[in-house]
Amino acid sequence: MEPLSHQEAADGADPELPPALLPRIGDVAHAGMDEESSAWSVFDISGARGLIARIAAGDMPDGWTRALLDAVRVVDIDDNALRALGPIGGRRRMVGAPVTVYWPAESWPVLAELIFAELADIPGAARTRKIVSSVFNDATVNISTDPAHPDLVFVSVGGSVTDKRSLWSLRASEERYRTLIHHLPWALVLVDSTAMLPIFDELRAAGVSDVGAHLDAHPGLPFESRAIVRVTDANRNAVELFGAGCADQLIGPVDYLFAASPDTAKRVITAHFDGRRNLTEIMKLRTFDGRLRDVQLSITYPTPPERLDVTLLMFEDVTERLQTEVQLRQLQEEYARAARIATLGELASSIAHEVNQPLAAIAMNAETSLRWLARDEPNLAKVEQLTKRIADSARHASEIVQRIRGMAGRHAPNRTALDLNRVVEEALMFVCHDIEARGIQLGVKLDIGLPRVLGDRVQLQQVVVNLLVNSLQALAGRPHSQIEITTSRDGFGGARLSVRDNGPGIAAEDLHRVFEGFFTTKQDGMGIGLAVCQSILAAHGGGISAANQAQGGAFFQVTLPPITD
Amino acid sequence: MSRPVVIAIVDDDRAVREALCELLQVEGMAALGFERAAAFLDRAGEFDCVISDVRMPEMDGLELQRRLRACGSAMPLIFVTSLDDETACAHALRAGAIAWFAKPVADAALLGTLRVVLGNTGGGA
Numbered sequence: 001m002e003p004l005s006h007q008e009a010a011d012g013a014d015p016e017l018p019p020a021l022l023p024r025i026g027d028v029a030h031a032g033m034d035e036e037s038s039a040w041s042v043f044d045i046s047g048a049r050g051l052i053a054r055i056a057a058g059d060m061p062d063g064w065t066r067a068l069l070d071a072v073r074v075v076d077i078d079d080n081a082l083r084a085l086g087p088i089g090g091r092r093r094m095v096g097a098p099v100t101v102y103w104p105a106e107s108w109p110v111l112a113e114l115i116f117a118e119l120a121d122i123p124g125a126a127r128t129r130k131i132v133s134s135v136f137n138d139a140t141v142n143i144s145t146d147p148a149h150p151d152l153v154f155v156s157v158g159g160s161v162t163d164k165r166s167l168w169s170l171r172a173s174e175e176r177y178r179t180l181i182h183h184l185p186w187a188l189v190l191v192d193s194t195a196m197l198p199i200f201d202e203l204r205a206a207g208v209s210d211v212g213a214h215l216d217a218h219p220g221l222p223f224e225s226r227a228i229v230r231v232t233d234a235n236r237n238a239v240e241l242f243g244a245g246c247a248d249q250l251i252g253p254v255d256y257l258f259a260a261s262p263d264t265a266k267r268v269i270t271a272h273f274d275g276r277r278n279l280t281e282i283m284k285l286r287t288f289d290g291r292l293r294d295v296q297l298s299i300t301y302p303t304p305p306e307r308l309d310v311t312l313l314m315f316e317d318v319t320e321r322l323q324t325e326v327q328l329r330q331l332q333e334e335y336a337r338a339a340r341i342a343t344l345g346e347l348a349s350s351i352a353h354e355v356n357q358p359l360a361a362i363a364m365n366a367e368t369s370l371r372w373l374a375r376d377e378p379n380l381a382k383v384e385q386l387t388k389r390i391a392d393s394a395r396h397a398s399e400i401v402q403r404i405r406g407m408a409g410r411h412a413p414n415r416t417a418l419d420l421n422r423v424v425e426e427a428l429m430f431v432c433h434d435i436e437a438r439g440i441q442l443g444v445k446l447d448i449g450l451p452r453v454l455g456d457r458v459q460l461q462q463v464v465v466n467l468l469v470n471s472l473q474a475l476a477g478r479p480h481s482q483i484e485i486t487t488s489r490d491g492f493g494g495a496r497l498s499v500r501d502n503g504p505g506i507a508a509e510d511l512h513r514v515f516e517g518f519f520t521t522k523q524d525g526m527g528i529g530l531a532v533c534q535s536i537l538a539a540h541g542g543g544i545s546a547a548n549q550a551q552g553g554a555f556f557q558v559t560l561p562p563i564t565d
Numbered sequence: 566m567s568r569p570v571v572i573a574i575v576d577d578d579r580a581v582r583e584a585l586c587e588l589l590q591v592e593g594m595a596a597l598g599f600e601r602a603a604a605f606l607d608r609a610g611e612f613d614c615v616i617s618d619v620r621m622p623e624m625d626g627l628e629l630q631r632r633l634r635a636c637g638s639a640m641p642l643i644f645v646t647s648l649d650d651e652t653a654c655a656h657a658l659r660a661g662a663i664a665w666f667a668k669p670v671a672d673a674a675l676l677g678t679l680r681v682v683l684g685n686t687g688g689g690a
């Protein structure tokens with residue numbers, strides 16, 4: 001197996017580590033234990049001498065075991081101890097740390113008593129004690145000293161290796177794990193973020209619950225954190241992504257990870273503070289050779305009581321994907337523009353069709369009347385009947401023309417008590433052909449108990465048409481597209497109209513802007529449709545709102561006040 | 566033939582439908598209007614000729630034509646429509662429609678065509 005990174009290289013290869021102090025098989029200090037069934041550590045007890053002297057003099061303060069172990073530092077550990085006790089952060093992290101950082105708390109008293117007895121030279125004190133271990137059955141911990149190193153104690157834990165969690169299987173699984181990480185097709189970085197825990201504890205103690213807000217108020221903290229939280233490992237793909245020469249360059253404070261995305265760093269800290277398991281977001285990453293990449297960051301935080309206290313950061317380079325998406329969006333916009341032109345064409349032909357119907361009826365009725373009149377005995381009763389129909393059709397034609405004028409916005413408002421359901425039906429005449437032609441499923445749910453509203457028929461029709469046309473456009477080219485138009489009573493005696501579709505909906509950042517004049521996301525849009533709707537409703541004392549549905553798609557709601565006399 | 570010629574008018578627009586019926590009646594033809602193509606198809610056997618619109622809800626005129634032919638009827642079919650669609654027109658004529666008139670249709674043209682189609686049995690008065 002290739003080493004995951006330089007720091008896991010063979011003992012002694014790391015210049016920062018002291019020469020190995022660990023006893024080897026055959027050494028006196030080894031005490032005949034089998035290398036595979038014991039875990040070794042070397043501790044420096046010099047910092048604990050004062051406390052030991054005090055205790056020996058009879059002053060045994062509460063919590064002395066912890067205080068003692070806090071003062072005892074790790075000097076060296078063997079691979080077994082590393083695996084059995086140590087976090088993935090590795091030997092580098094453990095060396096120099098107080099024993100309490102990694103020694104299981106349940107056996108602190110045993111260890112402290114052994115160290116104390118050994119150093120205070122308590123006559124007849126045991127050098128071996130039983131402890132409970134997850135790695136060994138019948139585990140014992142043994143302590144020894146070496147006159148050549150008076151500040152050091154050698155501690156071994158041994159026993160018969162447990163079946164499932166034996167060192168063997170631990171070692172094998174760890175190897176599998178490391179090989180896996182190394183060869184994963186994503187850039188992977190392991191971070192030791194335990195340094196944040198005391199900071200979080202302090203913040204909590206100080207009553208901070210919204211760390212995001214706290215970070216905004218204390219911009220120094222993210223910087224501080226980025227210096228103390230360290231990358232401990234990185235795989236090959238990470239080296240490649242960052243344009244580094246080797247993994248070593250990636251080991252160290254995490255600040256370089258977030259150099260181009262300081263806001264991401266804040267969210268990363270916040271999610272950790274909030275105890276979240278995962279965080280995923282797209283961020284910008286500055287490589288070592290100065291390139292800026294778009295990457296998707298996925299973080300997995302360690303959650304207690306997991307022993308492997310390591311935060312996994314995965315980066316996926318999505319620069320190309322995002323570029324493709326932008327190109328795709330441009331294409332879509334061009335397509336939407338073409339579709340909109342088609343829509344206008346179809347609207348125009350719908351309108352022409354609507355106007356032509358009464359004109360045709362007029363022409364035919366006039367011709368028929370002439371035929372009755374041309375008879376030897378003219379049938380005046382028939383002529384009268386047909387002439388009435390001609391007048392009806394002419395009025396109908398002129399209404400349609402009025403409506404189209406209204407669409408064009410030149411129309412003096414004319415308030416009457418209206419049935420909103422009728423308005424919807426009339427408006428549907430203008431667009432139902434388009435809706436059908438595009439294979440859109442239209443749901444119309446009209447509340448028959450709807451109260452009348454005071455309004456301008458043509459203007460309110462225009463509101464409905466504008467909403468429907470927007471939905472039509474939003475649905476262009478999408479399968480299974482649906483529009484639903486509903487009327488209902490509101491709780492205050494007024495009427496409500498809603499139009500919803502299963503299109504892409506409105507981007508969250510655009511929601512508050514869609515009613516602005518000339519705001520459009522369409523290549524060829526004017527951005528007046530909704531602005532006109534809003535001003536019409538304002539003039540009616542009503543309102544219009546835009547939202548997205550939970551299941552996707554836009555949702556527009558119009559309210560009109562009750563008639564008051 | 567003893568019974569008078571009966572012509573079906575299929576158009577969803579009431580004003581147009583009634584105007585067509587009146588026009589035929591003034592010339593002594595019996596006409597019956599249908600708002601929907603399906604309702605006409607149910608009673609197709611009763612008619613000698615059908616005048617239909619093209620763009621209609623539920624079932625359009627071209628589908629009416631297809632179904633009529635599919636059940637073996639050779640009934641003359643004339644389209645009278647506001648739809649300005651050359652493709653649909655060509656399609657209808659190729660599929661055996663007698664004529665395709667744009668609304669408003671000139672009365673003489675429609676009546677003349679009907680007379681030709683229905684032969685001597687056509688004109689009444």
Ligand SMILES: Nc1ncnc2c1ncn2[C@@H]1O[C@H](COP(=O)(O)OP(=O)(O)OP(=O)(O)O)[C@@H](O)[C@H]1O
Nearest residue numbers: 470471474505514520521525526527528529530554
């Ligand atoms: N049903 C919808 N689904 C998704 N987005 C919508 C919907 N309706 C409106 N929008 C968004 O609101 C914007 C503004 O709509 P509005 O109708 O005012 O202008 P427009 O459609 O772009 O242009 P025009 O005024 O010419 O119709 C649209 O560009 C679109 O981004």
Ligand SMILES: [Mg+2]
Nearest residue numbers: 469470529530
């Ligand atoms: Mg619009």
